[in-house]
Amino acid sequence: MERIIFKIRKYLLYICLFSPFLFLKGGITGKISGKVIDENNEPLIGCNIIIQGTSLGAATNLKGEYFIINLSPGSYDLEFSMIGYAAYTAEGVSVNIDVTTPLNAAI
Numbered sequence: 372m373e374r375i376i377f378k379i380r381k382y383l384l385y386i387c388l389f390s391p392f393l394f395l396k397g398g399i400t401g402k403i404s405g406k407v408i409d410e411n412n413e414p415l416i417g418c419n420i421i422i423q424g425t426s427l428g429a430a431t432n433l434k435g436e437y438f439i440i441n442l443s444p445g446s447y448d449l450e451f452s453m454i455g456y457a458a459y460t461a462e463g464v465s466v467n468i469d470v471t472t473p474l475n476a477a478i
Contacts, residue, residue: 401466404438405474407431407451415478418453423460442466451476 407418414435421428422439425447429437446465452458459478466472 398469399443400441401444401468402438402440402471403442403447403449403464403466403474404436404471405476406435407437407476407478408435409456409478415453415456418451418456418478421450421452423448423450438471444468449474451478453478 407415407420409415414433415431416433416435418431418435418437419428420430420437420439422442427439427442429439431437444467446463449461449464450458451461456478459476461474461476464472464474
């Protein structure tokens, strides 16, 4: 019985010592979100948004809205494309830690 109590105390000690480090990763990325509309101010459903030079991107929902999460801080070029519309590129979009960068587009 004493051996079991020792093991429980040992595991509780590990949990207390190392669990605060699990939260250190939070708050090191940013997010880009916005809305994509056409020339009639109607939302573009299914428009593709690609961050150039990466495999990251998104597609707009039924309201023309999108979001791309877990982006490292830095500057990005985003390409908006949809069949039947001319592609649009937003260059130098700045992403900061724990901040949502708004970026709307009209194509």
